[in-house]
Every structure is written in C-alpha cells, then in structure tokens.
Amino acid sequence: MSKIFKGRPVIAGTIDRIDAVVSRQGVNTLASFQKSALKKASEVICSDQNNPDLYKKNLTKKALCLPQTIGSTTGGMVLYSVCALGIAPSAMLFSQPIDSLAAAGVILSDVWTDGSIVAVDNLGEEFLNYVKDGMKISVAPDGTVTVD
Amino acid sequence: MKYNMNLTPDEEAILNGSKGEALAKVMKSLVLYGDAFNAQRFVPVTGKGHLVTSFGISVLKPVFSIMDELIAGGLKVDETFTVDPRPIDYDNVKCNPLEKLVFNKIIYGMQTPYEAQLQKLGLKSSKSFTCTCYLDEVGNTPKKGDILSWAESSAVVYANSVIGARCNRNSGIIELFGSILGKVPEFDLLTDEGRKATWIIEVKTTKKPEAQILGSAIGMKVMEEVPFIRGLDRFIGTELNGTAKAYLKDMGAATASNGAVGLYHVENLTPEAAELGTGLIRDGAKTYVIDDAELERIRSSYPKIGAWEKNPDAKPVRCFIGCPHLTFAQLDEWTGRFENELKKQGRKKVGMSVILSAAPEVLERFIRENKAAYDKLIGFGIKLTSICPLMYMNNPLCGKKPVITNSNKLRTYTTARYLTDDEIAAVAVKGGF
Numbered sequence: 001m002s003k004i005f006k007g008r009p010v011i012a013g014t015i016d017r018i019d020a021v022v023s024r025q026g027v028n029t030l031a032s033f034q035k036s037a038l039k040k041a042s043e044v045i046c047s048d049q050n051n052p053d054l055y056k057k058n059l060t061k062k063a064l065c066l067p068q069t070i071g072s073t074t075g076g077m078v079l080y081s082v083c084a085l086g087i088a089p090s091a092m093l094f095s096q097p098i099d100s101l102a103a104a105g106v107i108l109s110d111v112w113t114d115g116s117i118v119a120v121d122n123l124g125e126e127f128l129n130y131v132k133d134g135m136k137i138s139v140a141p142d143g144t145v146t147v148d
Numbered sequence: 149m150k151y152n153m154n155l156t157p158d159e160e161a162i163l164n165g166s167k168g169e170a171l172a173k174v175m176k177s178l179v180l181y182g183d184a185f186n187a188q189r190f191v192p193v194t195g196k197g198h199l200v201t202s203f204g205i206s207v208l209k210p211v212f213s214i215m216d217e218l219i220a221g222g223l224k225v226d227e228t229f230t231v232d233p234r235p236i237d238y239d240n241v242k243c244n245p246l247e248k249l250v251f252n253k254i255i256y257g258m259q260t261p262y263e264a265q266l267q268k269l270g271l272k273s274s275k276s277f278t279c280t281c282y283l284d285e286v287g288n289t290p291k292k293g294d295i296l297s298w299a300e301s302s303a304v305v306y307a308n309s310v311i312g313a314r315c316n317r318n319s320g321i322i323e324l325f326g327s328i329l330g331k332v333p334e335f336d337l338l339t340d341e342g343r344k345a346t347w348i349i350e351v352k353t354t355k356k357p358e359a360q361i362l363g364s365a366i367g368m369k370v371m372e373e374v375p376f377i378r379g380l381d382r383f384i385g386t387e388l389n390g391t392a393k394a395y396l397k398d399m400g401a402a403t404a405s406n407g408a409v410g411l412y413h414v415e416n417l418t419p420e421a422a423e424l425g426t427g428l429i430r431d432g433a434k435t436y437v438i439d440d441a442e443l444e445r446i447r448s449s450y451p452k453i454g455a456w457e458k459n460p461d462a463k464p465v466r467c468f469i470g471c472p473h474l475t476f477a478q479l480d481e482w483t484g485r486f487e488n489e490l491k492k493q494g495r496k497k498v499g500m501s502v503i504l505s506a507a508p509e510v511l512e513r514f515i516r517e518n519k520a521a522y523d524k525l526i527g528f529g530i531k532l533t534s535i536c537p538l539m540y541m542n543n544p545l546c547g548k549k550p551v552i553t554n555s556n557k558l559r560t561y562t563t564a565r566y567l568t569d570d571e572i573a574a575v576a577v578k579g580g581f
Contacts, residue, residue: 010184030561035544037207038255049453070563073200073299076319077211084210099372099408103184111177112214121317137237138210 005127007143011106013118015091016140017148020131021062023053026070029078029101031058033075037082043085063137064089065128069102079105084113091139095128099130120145153182153187153333162329169222174325181306181322182333186402190331191338193297194314195227195290196272197327200280200299200320203539204258205235211321212258216263218328218420222554225327229286232300233388233473233505235259235539241503247545277534278507280304280397280473285509292419293343295338301408302401302472302546302557308411310388310396313470314338314418315374315408327386337410343420344430345376345413350437356383357443358568361397363402369436370406376429381416383442390477403407405557425488447566455550462550466575467498468537471555479506479514479532480532482573483521486528489573497529499505508534534545538562552576 025052028048035047043060048058069075079102082088092106098121106119131137136148165180175528184192201211218224235256236243243251267274272288279289279300285321285516292312298304299318307313314335318392319328326332336342347370350359352388358379366375386394391523396414403409413428446561455462469482482485482504490496504525506514511532515522527531537553538547541562569573573581 005342011180031424034207034542073304073317074208074320077201077208077321080321081208084213098184100185100317100322101319102179102321103181107177107184108214108321109174111180112217114221120171 003130003147005123005145005147007093007145008121009141009143010119010121010148011110011116012141012143013116013139014141015063015118015137017136017138018063018090020062020065020133020135020137020147021054021057021059021129022065022127022128023065023132025051025053025090026068027051027054027064027066028071029069029105030062030072031076033078034083035143036083037078038085039086042087044082059089060087061090063093063130065093067096067128068094068099073101075101076108079117080108080112081110083115083117086115088115088117091120091137093123093127093137093139093145094119095123095125097121116118129136149176151179151183153179155179159190168221170217171329171471173340174218174223174329177322178329178333179324180471185335187333187335191295191334193295193326193330193332195296196227196288198288198298198300198303199231199324201227202232202536203235204256204260204262205560206254206257209258210260210449213263214321214549215269219265219268224320225324226268226269226330228271228272229326230276230278231266231287232277232279233534233536234277234576235534237395239534241535241540242501250543250545263336265366273507278346278473279303279536280475280507282311283475283507283510285476285513286507287509295332297323297332299323301404302397304410305400305404305412306397308337309400309413309418335352335470341413343428344374344404345428346373346430346433347375348429348433349375349377349437350435351377351379352437352439353443355438358477359399359564360402361447361553362438363399363445364406365438365443366407366412366554367403367407368407368446370407370409372410375409375412376421376433377412377414380414384417388414390475391419392474394478397472398474399505402556405560428468429453440461450559450566452565458567461581462490463580464500464550464552466501466503466549466551466573467572468503468505468541468551468553468555468558469572470503471537471553471558473510474504474506476510478515478517479504479510480521483524485569486530486577487524489577490528493577495577498576500576502530503537504530504532505535505537506532562566
C-alpha cells in the first residue's frame, strides 16, 4: 500500500523506489558523515553515537528522512563534500522547513558538483511518523513523495 | 534558471554570467539559498567577513576545489575576512609522533595549501585566525545594524546579540559567497520580525549562573528560536562592560552549540533589549524558568563519553580553557584563579597539561601589556596558544583521551568532560579528581 505526502521541492528531482533510512531526531551532519569521509570509504556508515536511529547505518544513495539537520556550521560543506565524493544520500526528505545548514549543503551540491541531493521539505510530522527504515521511497519533481 | 527572489538588473546580469562563470555560480547558489527561505531581495553586506573553515582537513577536499575555481575566476573578498582558529600548534599543544603523523599526513594534510588559498581570497592577515574575530584587538568588530555574512556559530550569536549586528546562522562556503558578492539574501535574523523573541527565559537562580550551563540550558530548550532573557541583569549588571561581554560570549557559544541559537536578548543589557524592551517579545511567547535545580538537572544530563565512559575517575591528561577564545581580561582572571588555587593546594605548578587559548592579537597584547601575569602563567606550567581546541580534539586519536574543559561547546562536539571554572582550576592544579 502506498502513502503519498506533499512537500516543497528545495532541490527538485526524480527518485524511483530507493530505501528509506529514518532519523526521528535532528541529524548532526558532521558527526554522521565525517568518519567515513575521512577514511575515503566507498559509502557512508553513520558515525554519530548520539543518534541511535542512524548509528552504524549506511546512508549512501538512501532517502534520508529527518526533521532537520543540527550541529556545526560546517554541515553544509560536509554534505557538499560527500556529494562530490559520490557517497551522499540520494535524497533528503525533511518533515520540517529545511534548516540553513542543510539548505547550503544541497544547494552547493546542485550548483558545484555533477551530482545532486534531491531535497524536499515541509513534509509534516505525519510523514516522519509513517516512514520506516527500508520502505521504498519515490520522489517527483513537484515535491510529491510516495512511500511504499 | 527559475527563481522567486526579486533581482535587480545588475544581479540578474551576474546570474547570467556578465562577470564570469565563477561569480554566476556564486550568485546562483545565493539565489537558491534565498529562495529556500522565501527571501525577497538581496541586501548589501556592510562589515568584514568571517569564515568558519580554517582547517585544511582532507575530508573537505571538494571545498578546496571551489576555492580554486573562485581564485581562477579572479574573485576575492574586497573588505577582507577573518577565519576560525588553526587546528594545531605543536610548540604549545604537544602531540606524540603518531598524532603528528596522522595530523600532518591524514587529517590536516591540506593546511598549508589551504591557507595559501585563503590569502588569495582576501584573508585579513596571517594572524586573523580566531573564533573571537569581534574583539577589538582582532579588528573585525561590526557596528550595530551592520549586515554580515558569517558562519561560526559562536561569532554569529555574539554579533547579533551583544553588538546588534545582523547575520543569519549560515553554513561554511555560503558565508564566503556572501562576502565575495557583497550581498546576502534578506531573511530571518536580518529582518525586524525575525529578531523578535518567541521564548521568555526567567532566570531565578540564587546566585550568578555559570555562563556555560545557563547557555546550555537555554540552547537545549529553545533550539533555533530567539529567547528574551529576564533576571540575568541582577547578576551581570546593565552595562555592557568587558566582564559582561565575556560572560555573554561564553553563554552565547553554549546556546549556539547546545541548541542552534543565533540571537538572544538580555533584558536591560543587550542593545536591542535596552532599546525596545518587551516590544521584542512576540505574542504567545513560551516561558522557561531556570532556577538552581534546573541548572543542576541540565548539568547532570551531560553524558560521559570516550575515555570517561570507561572510567569516570580517569586521570585527565589535558585541560582546555578558551573555547571560544579568551578575552584579554579573561586571561588575567585565569591567572588570578590559578594563582589562588596553587596557593590553596601548596603547589608551584599545575598537575597536567593546561592550555589557555586566545586570538593571536589578544595573546600579543597580553604579553605586551600584562607581562607579569603572562610570566606567572608560564611559571605555573600553563601553555598559551591560539588553536581551536575543538579541531584538535575532533578526531579518533585525541577523542580517546580523558580531556577536561570549561567549554560547553567543546563538551558538545567532542569527548571532553565539562567542569565549571572553579572546579577545573582545582582539578588541573591537583592533576586529577
């Protein structure tokens, strides 16, 4: 059974049935991505011990579902960097309005790399309550998110 | 590209490449950034820049590619900029050979070429590495009402709250783009409405609260919202003197790191609160009462991680004081605090590696104008540096060490354990708990 949510596309794009990985708390970008990026790993394994929802989970090419990002103001640069390295999530789906650090990250990725991170915000609390790890996520350019 | 902001003909021309591809990409990034927050227009930046990225960390290699592209496009910050502290200082913050190898070859292997990039892009001077760029000695002090393009969270919250300048809590790189363009999208903390408080904080403690714990409590509660703080003027007065500013610097850094506060108002003290009073409070603002018990609850909630998780009574190997960097007056205060504690414990020198961190120009002034205090600190076995303790600590090697700090920001982002000012002096002199 599919459930559809409508948000605002910050970076518009099309995503077809990729796995969701879900954080109910704000995602600390630096803490989550730094360790894998430092190791020049081929994928990001979340290294934030303070986030039990994501810790040790693979974030690369996933649909990362979250309320907002938190933490250091290096966050935008870190997101941009993992996108440039080809190991970023394919999509970031925010239940709340996007925060300034995540916005910077997805915008820098869109403008300054060959890749991009599709970003949709304002999906609402119901979205974050509904979506679970491993559910299949599709995104349309108008910000429609389908959860299977 | 499609966009919603209202651009002037000049801005639109830049977006379409009239001043080169690199500046067009800078403009495109800032237009998308403005659109994300429903900004209607650009406003001119009226102060110098300040960048958060001071470290040539290998993980950010793609950032250095952007820098190269900007430099190749002939772009730079005309008004110059300062930048956060350097990550390493082997003379004053000793490292073992393995740490040096990891720092030099793996983590900070790009430091030297990155600093060359910063100079080409308009770095104010080779001394301009500090998170307290707004101190008089450093020479990047904005005026009230200035529009800024900064990122370092502790500097942004200080500039907004204590000085009354206007700056959003930007990410690294975006802040550089705003300084290069000389304009930023107008939203949130750049607007009168965005600067209104949605929280009232009632300070009802029986004594002056520890700045770092009060800031932590406020940050955890209000997150990115704007608090209006009542009752603090009973303890720190109604004059923005050096002592009050230093207190607000440390409290603000904790609000920004334990939450995401970009602006706070203190009744009868900070510029906008002194001018506008309760007119700064939005209808329907929520209230948070902070008393002695609440501060104790907050403090006891801090997890012990890293070496402290395995052994809460571990002997600390290092003590970091000065995150954010210390002021000239704070260096003097710490001299007195350590002098008293050494006398009390009947010792001549501190019992562990103690590092005080301050801006290069502040340290120069301290040595020049307060040589007696400087000599005392050196005699006590204390080292002075200008590094960023957070950048030093934020790696797997240093993260395993039992380190103590009086900084709630350092506690939040690393494995360092928080102690109050008085506690940390006692433990540092004794060499353990």
